[in-house]
């Protein structure tokens with residue numbers, strides 16, 4: 001049994017003062033506002049529920065500062081990303097992911113959704129252990145102290161019209177969806193790790209293969225994620241080949257629903273939005289990546305109004321800061337509409353916490369309440385960024401990852417006073433990334 005005393009804590013979207021949080025066996029057992037307890041671990045500042053990073057490609061962290069000043073488009077950026085993908089093996093990927101997930105822990109992320117498609121060796125032949133790369137990611141999350149949902153991605157073709165994988169893409173592919181299911185079924189979950197499914201996109205999985213992946217996820221009650229309409233080019237190619245939008249093609253295959261999450265959903269028709277909302281398909285926005293790649297601004301408010309729960313991901317890890325992702329959802333809407341006030345602060349923090357956890361299959365996380373997983377993220381209110389701000393949800397507009405002082409995951413302290421308890425994060429990032437270039 002552990003006891004934490006939070007100077008302020010976010011309970012049901014509002015800040016309460018002097019909150020005693022009791023924890024036993026990784027779960028919150030009692031939450032008492034207005035309490036005092038001199039023996040409890042003191043958490044000065046504002047304590048939030050654990051943040052969920054619902055869309056990650058861990059290896060993209062090695063691109064930070066190396067591609068972000070470039071010109072060109074998403075497609076030219078992708079060529080550089082592929083060159084990096086070609087160099088990773090299970091050992092180097094473990095080292096890079098461990099450091100990247102530790103950076104996430106420092107930022108208050110208690111659970112990551114890893115959208116994983118680097119399955120095989122660079123020639124496309126499987127490793128002796130066919131899930132060596134996925135296992136490296138699961139072990140990396142354990143070492144960093146956070147939970148993971150490994151969203152194992154089916155990736156079969158290089159274009160909507162079915163061109164085969166070539167060059168660096170060969171290692172992504174399993175040949176067809178049934179071979180993907182055979183491999184994915186052998187990935188071992190763990191107490192900190194769930195296994196979910198992913199359809200890379202309609203570019204990478206032909207329409208006649210989609211239902212196999214969707215059914216596999218549905219039979220297991222596992223989350224299903226897919227990239228959707230991030231680029232207009234994807235929509236154009238899909239319309240030309242199928243005469244349907246990517247959303248319609250996925251809907252036809254039974255891939256939409258409350259356990260499904262569409263990532264990006266930037267360029268949608270009105271009907272696409274209705275279809276996603278009516279089926280309660282979640283949408284994971286990745287605003288810092290979308291702006292870096294010049295993708296465009298997704299229709300966040302319209303999606304939420306249509307019925308799609310919104311969550312957030314740092315995707316390419318140009319930035320790992322869920323506060324920045326969350327406030328950008330509102331700020332981008334302001335730029336587009338020339339009007340303020342589309343999302344309130346509590347709604348933005350819900351996207352970063354409970355909605356993200358739910359999209360990753362952890363329905364019992366992301367709130368500070370009895371019975372929930374004991375994930376606590378304390379934000380300093382005495383830094384140069386946060387000094388003088390009110391202790392409340394609006395902190396999302398001023399705080400950043402650097403203001404996270406204390407992180408508890410499943411009742412275990414992972415970050416104390418802004419320092420990871422077992423990993424020298426900057427040194428490990430430098431070492432693991434330096435080895436790749």
Ligand SMILES: [Zn+2]
Nearest residue numbers: 057115227315
């Ligand atoms: Zn992605």
